[in-house]
Amino acid sequence: xxxxxxxxxxxxxxxxxxxxxxxxxxxxxxxxxxxxxxxxxxxxxxxxxxxxxxxxxxxxxxxxxxxxxxxxxxxxxxxxxxxxxxxxxxxxxxxxxxxxxxxxxxxxxxxxxxxxxxxxxxxxxxxxxxxxxxxxxxxxxxxxxxxxxxxxxxxxxxxxxxxxxxxxxxxxxxxxxxxxxxxxxxxxxxxxxxxxxxxxxxxxxxxxxxxxxxxxxxxxxxxxxxxxxxxxxxxxxxxxxxxxxxxxxxxxxxxxxxxxxxxxxxxxxxxxxxxxxxxxxxxxxxxxxxxxxxxxxxxxxxxxxxxxxxxxxxxx
Amino acid sequence: xxxxxxxxxxxxxxxxxxxxxxxxxxxxxxxxxxxxxxxxxxxxxxxxxxxxxxxxxxxxxxxxxxxxxxxxxxxxxxxxxxxxxxxxxxxxxxxxxxxxxxxxxxxxxxxxxxxxxxxxxxxxxxxxxxxxxxxxxxxxxxxxxxxxxxxxxxxxxxxxxxxxxxxxxxxxxxxxxxxxxxxxxxxxxxxxxxxxxxxxxxxxxxxxxxxxxxxxxxxxxxxxxxxxxxxxxxxxxxxxxxxxxxxxxxxxxxxxxxxxxxxxxxxxxxxxxxxxxxxxxxxxxxxxxxxxxxxxxxxxxxxxxxxxxxxxxxxxxxxxxxxxxxxxxxxxxxxxxxxxxxxxxxxxxxxxxxxxxxxxxxxxxxxxxxxxxxxxxxxxxxxxxxxxxxxxxxxxxxxxxxxxxxxxxxxxxxxxxxxxxxxxxxxxxxxxxxxxxxxxxxxxxxxxxxxxxxxxxxxxxxxxxxxxxxxxxxxxxxxxxxxxxxxxxxxxxxxxxxxxxxxx
Numbered sequence: 071x072x073x074x075x076x077x078x079x080x081x082x083x084x085x086x087x088x089x090x091x092x093x094x095x096x097x098x099x100x101x102x103x104x105x106x107x108x109x110x111x112x113x114x115x116x117x118x119x120x121x122x123x124x125x126x127x128x129x130x131x132x133x134x135x136x137x138x139x140x141x142x143x144x145x146x147x148x149x150x151x152x153x154x155x156x157x158x159x160x161x162x163x164x165x166x167x168x169x170x171x172x173x174x175x176x177x178x179x180x181x182x183x184x185x186x187x188x189x190x191x192x193x194x195x196x197x198x199x200x201x202x203x204x205x206x207x208x209x210x211x212x213x214x215x216x217x218x219x220x221x222x223x224x225x226x227x228x229x230x231x232x233x234x235x236x237x238x239x240x241x242x243x244x245x246x247x248x249x250x251x252x253x254x255x256x257x258x259x260x261x262x263x264x265x266x267x268x269x270x271x272x273x274x275x276x277x278x279x280x281x282x283x284x285x286x287x288x289x290x291x292x293x294x295x296x297x298x299x300x301x302x303x304x305x306x307x308x309x310x311x312x313x314x315x316x317x318x319x320x321x322x323x324x325x326x327x328x329x330x331x332x333x334x335x336x337x338x339x340x341x342x343x344x345x346x347x348x349x350x351x352x353x354x355x356x357x358x359x360x361x362x363x364x365x366x367x368x369x370x371x372x373x374x375x376x377x378x379x380x381x382x383x384x385x386x
Numbered sequence: 387x388x389x390x391x392x393x394x395x396x397x398x399x400x401x402x403x404x405x406x407x408x409x410x411x412x413x414x415x416x417x418x419x420x421x422x423x424x425x426x427x428x429x430x431x432x433x434x435x436x437x438x439x440x441x442x443x444x445x446x447x448x449x450x451x452x453x454x455x456x457x458x459x460x461x462x463x464x465x466x467x468x469x470x471x472x473x474x475x476x477x478x479x480x481x482x483x484x485x486x487x488x489x490x491x492x493x494x495x496x497x498x499x500x501x502x503x504x505x506x507x508x509x510x511x512x513x514x515x516x517x518x519x520x521x522x523x524x525x526x527x528x529x530x531x532x533x534x535x536x537x538x539x540x541x542x543x544x545x546x547x548x549x550x551x552x553x554x555x556x557x558x559x560x561x562x563x564x565x566x567x568x569x570x571x572x573x574x575x576x577x578x579x580x581x582x583x584x585x586x587x588x589x590x591x592x593x594x595x596x597x598x599x600x601x602x603x604x605x606x607x608x609x610x611x612x613x614x615x616x617x618x619x620x621x622x623x624x625x626x627x628x629x630x631x632x633x634x635x636x637x638x639x640x641x642x643x644x645x646x647x648x649x650x651x652x653x654x655x656x657x658x659x660x661x662x663x664x665x666x667x668x669x670x671x672x673x674x675x676x677x678x679x680x681x682x683x684x685x686x687x688x689x690x691x692x693x694x695x696x697x698x699x700x701x702x703x704x705x706x707x708x709x710x711x712x713x714x715x716x717x718x719x720x721x722x723x724x725x726x727x728x729x730x731x732x733x734x735x736x737x738x739x740x741x742x743x744x745x746x747x748x749x750x751x752x753x754x755x756x757x758x759x760x761x762x763x764x765x766x767x768x769x770x771x772x773x774x775x776x777x778x779x780x781x782x783x784x785x786x787x788x789x790x791x792x793x794x795x796x797x798x799x800x801x802x803x804x805x806x807x808x809x810x811x812x813x814x815x816x817x818x819x820x821x822x823x824x825x826x827x828x829x830x831x832x833x834x835x836x837x838x839x840x841x842x843x844x845x846x847x848x849x850x851x852x853x854x855x856x857x858x859x860x861x862x863x864x865x866x867x868x869x870x871x872x873x874x875x876x877x878x879x880x881x882x883x884x885x886x887x888x889x890x
Binding site: 103104105106108109110111112114115116117120123124126127152153155156157158163166167170222225226229230233236237238239240242332333334335336337341342345348349350 | 419504507509622
């Protein structure tokens with residue numbers, strides 16, 4: 071019951087956040103210089119009449135508050151407008167990209183967790199020794215290397231020279247599972263290593279705290295093996311801050327990874343956001359921010375659920 | 387449990403078999419994500435790539451920039467030049483089975499002219515209406531005798547025919563599910579991901595296109611380095627619009643090669659000579675000429691593009707039949723530039739150049755800045771993203787602007803809208819009624835010889851007016867896998883997939 075109340079409160083708080091965010095994004099977009107109708111027509115031979123037609127078609131000739139009201143009413147019914155650039159419904163556009171973004175986010179997070187948590191544990195249990203130095207060095211390297219540069223290096227090594235993985239592009243899983251999975255390997259490594267570094271630093275710090283706690287000393291005094299002490303007792307408590315951090319990182323991944331998507335030409339949220347801002351494709355930006363923020367909140371909620379699973383004290 | 391390994395093996399084999407069956411797939415890396423695939427509303431040059439495979443036109447342009455019939459079988463221009471009668475190819479079908487007949491052509495031209503936001507309207511401005519003569523014949527009735535211009539317009543997106551019933555049914559959504567009469571039909575699009583088309587079995591020219599790829603995937607890969615890597619790793623078989631900087635990397639690679647063609651477009655600086663308060667700086671032609679003289683085009687091309695592009699000074703490149711050799715690319719003359727500025731009373735000229743955040747123009751702007759400084763001219767580089775730059779240009783909120791035009795096969799498409807007094811792309815509001823008169827005469831010319839003579843006159847006027855400074859013409863570099871044969875580079879940069887063969 072306590073759990074449900076907690077989740078309910080979080081959702082209730084999230085709703086006004088989403089509303090404020092959508093209003094802010096709407097207004098900020100309108101404050102950007104540049105005429106969306108002209109941007110749509112590009113450098114083509116368009117006269118004032120044609121520009122008026124474009125504005126009318128997409129409702130850009132209406133007062134800003136009417137445009138927002140229309141968008142909000144549509145959003146409440148699940149209609150997020152139409153992309154000016156390619157006349158595709160925004161909901162349809164985002165639905166098509168959600169799977170791609172989720173695949174990339176999940177794969178990257180899996181790599182980050184698989185590297186970051188073991189490295190953090192090793193660094194904490196070998197504090198001040200070679201293992202700690204190596205693990206910390208690796209973490210710093212992961213954090214410091216720019217994604218763009220690492221991406222290009224990986225492409226040159228594993229795509230151009232070794233030809234193990236595709237250099238770019240996205241293939242739907244249903245069409246060719248092998249090519250689809252292979253296509254996500256390099257971008258997931260690029261994104262995952264950066265997050266792994268951050269996770270490792272936090273894991274190390276939380277583990278060091280946990281390893282000095284009384285209950286760990288008690289466990290050791292009882293004669294438990296060191297690995298059992300570390301994995302069974304210290305790790306479970308040390309995971310709490312890492313779960314919070316992981317949820318934030320995962321939420322950010324769901325909002326799109328601009329540079330990585332650019333290097334590997336993955337049609338996810340990040341690439342769409344940048345292109346849509348540059349093209350003044352208002353409806354797409356608006357829809358994208360809404361969906362991303364909802365997903366970010368969902369990731370935070372997931373973290374809250376995990377707290378309850380990891381820490382039994384919260385359930386009582 | 388024992389069956390599990392066998393099951394896994396079979397699954398893997400099925401996957402690999404699927405992979406092997408996809409040998410007939412041609413993958414083309416595009417330099418950006420195409421916009422809408424509705425020929426009436428499409429604006430980006432990249433959009434022409436999938437559209438060329440999907441939507442046949444009434445005519446096409448050959449590599450020598452002459453017309454060749456496509457959906458039309460032939461044409462006849464009336465003696466007074468005020469109408470053009472087209473005979474259509476018999477038995478042609480749209481992808482949904484509708485016939486490509488005279489009614490369909492009339493519907494399409496009407497759609498191009500009336501659909502809100504149509505970007506084809508100005509290209510068909512000379513058309514008054516279209517008459518259906520019989521099922522296979524249409525007559526274009528013109529407001530002005532500009533038959534040649536119309537025919538070239540029909541060899542571009544204005545000549546692409548869409549299926550009327552599908553267009554009516556789909557309305558605004560037509561661009562996301564185009565139905566045309568091209569060699570390939572639309573399968574799916576993942577925005578920014580890929581556009582997939584597959585061979586249309588009822589294609590009118592199927593006998594000639596038997597060996598073409600079964601399926602084409604257009605993949606937007608905006609970074610040219612990534613496009614190049616994808617080509618070298620075999621991910622794509624054609625990479626469009628590589629840059630001169632990419633060429634050395636492919637020089638020693640046995641897996642790929644480069645083909646190129648002179649591009650129809652040009653890069654230029656437009657001087658604001660008549661639009662609003664900021665027109666004061668460049669209203670005097672001597673000031674415009676001084677800036678032009680202070681720029682060394684050959685050095686720009688050599689230093690920035692390894693001499694792979696062509697230095698230019700006219701709206702067509704020096705290889706064009708319409709290039710006027712009487713006005714060659716001028717040599718830099720700093721002393722003359724200084725003298726002209728003295729005469730104009732602005733020995734210390736200072737102005738801003740609007741430049742988009744694009745590598746080629748940014749680098750060129752910096753070199754030009756240094757060149758102009760030697761002539762005592764202070765040029766400030768003002769970087770603005772495209773959407774802002776377009777708006778400021780339209781408002782006249784600029785001194786000079788660094789522009790690019792993708793070019794058209796007919797010379798009129800490279801100049802009229804940009805320079806004519808009422809031209810919709812004439813953001814500087816430059817106006818010379820005498821020049822307008824000659825450009826209209828060139829539109830109405832009935833022979834190539836007459837057109838050449840008239841465009842020479844246009845060039846002679848421009849050589850004294852300096853509304854813009856054309857700086858260079860690109861070459862289009864296309865990267866090809868060695869598995870691809872039959873590819874012919876076109877000056878309009880559009881990839882014709884007809885005739886391309888792909889080795890397994």
